[in-house]
Amino acid sequence: MAARVVVSVPPSAKRGEVIEIKTLASHTMETGFRHTQTGELIPRDIITQFVCAYNGVEIFRAELFPAVAANPLITFTTVATESGTLEFKWTGDNGYSAAQSASITVT
Amino acid sequence: MTSRRQFLALAGGALAAPAAMAQLDPNIAVKRRVALQNAIHKVVGEAELKTGKVKLDIPPLIDNGNAVPLTVTVDSPMTAAEHVKAIHVLTEKNPQPFVLAAHLGPRAGAARISTRARIADTGQVIAIAELSDGSFWSHTVSVIVTLSACLEDGLI
Numbered sequence: 606m607a608a609r610v611v612v613s614v615p616p617s618a619k620r621g622e623v624i625e626i627k628t629l630a631s632h633t634m635e636t637g638f639r640h641t642q643t644g645e646l647i648p649r650d651i652i653t654q655f656v657c658a659y660n661g662v663e664i665f666r667a668e669l670f671p672a673v674a675a676n677p678l679i680t681f682t683t684v685a686t687e688s689g690t691l692e693f694k695w696t697g698d699n700g701y702s703a704a705q706s707a708s709i710t711v712t
Numbered sequence: 713m714t715s716r717r718q719f720l721a722l723a724g725g726a727l728a729a730p731a732a733m734a735q736l737d738p739n740i741a742v743k744r745r746v747a748l749q750n751a752i753h754k755v756v757g758e759a760e761l762k763t764g765k766v767k768l769d770i771p772p773l774i775d776n777g778n779a780v781p782l783t784v785t786v787d788s789p790m791t792a793a794e795h796v797k798a799i800h801v802l803t804e805k806n807p808q809p810f811v812l813a814a815h816l817g818p819r820a821g822a823a824r825i826s827t828r829a830r831i832a833d834t835g836q837v838i839a840i841a842e843l844s845d846g847s848f849w850s851h852t853v854s855v856i857v858t859l860s861a862c863l864e865d866g867l868i
Contacts, residue, residue: 623821636830638807664819672803672811672830674779679812680826684819 608632608703612693617710618685626657626665627680630695630703636671652697655679660689669697685711744805748838751809755800755840756848765849768801768839772853777831777861786823786841786849796823798842804835811837830861 609631618624630652637649649671657665665681683691688711695703752761769783786796795818801811811829823841831837834857840850 636807659819662819664817666815667825668810668813668815670808670810670812672806672808674828674830678826678828679814680783680824681814681816682820682822682824684821686819 608695608701610693610695610703610705612691612705612707614691614707614709616708617712620685620687620711622685623682624685624709625680625682626691627678628655628657628693628705629676629678630655631676632695632697632701634669634671634673634675634677638671650698650701652677652695652701654696656694657681657683658692658694659683660687661692685709687711744809748802748804748809751802752838752840755802755813755842759846759848761840761848761850763850763852765843766799766839766841766851768837768851768853770837770853770855772855774831774855774857774859776859777833777857778859779828780831780855781826781828782837783824783826784839784841784851788823788841788843790818790821790823792818793844795844796820796841797844799823799825800840800842801827801829802838802840803829803831804837805833806831831855831857833857833860 611629613627615624632652635647635650639647651671652669655667656663664683667679669677691707693705765787767785774780784799788796796816799814802809803811812827814825836852836854838850838852840848842848
């Protein structure tokens with residue numbers, strides 16, 4: 606499955622400003638609690654972890670559980686400290702892995 | 713046209729579904745409550761869980777439990793000395809109490825996270841914040857769910 610992810614980071618910010626980052630990953634987040642019509646359990650297939658690093662330093666991390674809705678949306682904030690790149694990484698069941706990056710100019 | 717064999721297979725399936733529901737544990741409500749308490753204990757440990765500081769923003773009436781938008785805001789200056797270390801979101805009626813655990817630090821600038829959750833049934837949703845001084849604060853909201861997530865399995 607193609608791992609499609611979208612992140613929204615303001616392209617520029619003032620130094621010290623608190624910026625909001627929105628992330629969205631395309632994933633079914635199969636809970637592992639549902640059954641098929643024939644009664645077989647559909648195995649769990651979820652994203653379990655999300656990490657955001659700002660110029661290589663981890664600033665936000667989240668553990669996801671089956672109760673997170675499909676196509677997990679995570680919004681959080683950070684302080685714009687310096688120009689550089691924000692790296693986003695999602696990992697999950699069955700070897701799922703997706704990455705995305707965004708650059709920011711801090712003035 | 714539906715053959716007799718197909719019809720019987722379908723009818724058998726329809727009968728089997730309520731039978732599966734009937735096998736549900738009658739003590740499920742108690743078990744879910746105990747599971748939630750255990751989950752809270754796992755987060756908080758022996759520390760005292762106080763109410764306040766945390767604001768869980770979630771619609772009180774949920775049409776579709778499959779994707780419920782929620783925002784957790786914690787009243788904190790977010791400095792190196794005093795900040796929020798983690799925000800946990802838990803539910804009362806889901807098969808597993810945990811929804812999301814977010815780990816943040818002073819670089820977050822503000823303690824505010826948003827996500828979308830699956831909520832199985834009318835009950836409580838709890839947000840717990842872990843502060844850098846080791847204290848735990850919570851906010852509990854009761855929500856009403858009209859269309860539940862995972863209702864088709866009779867899980868709730």
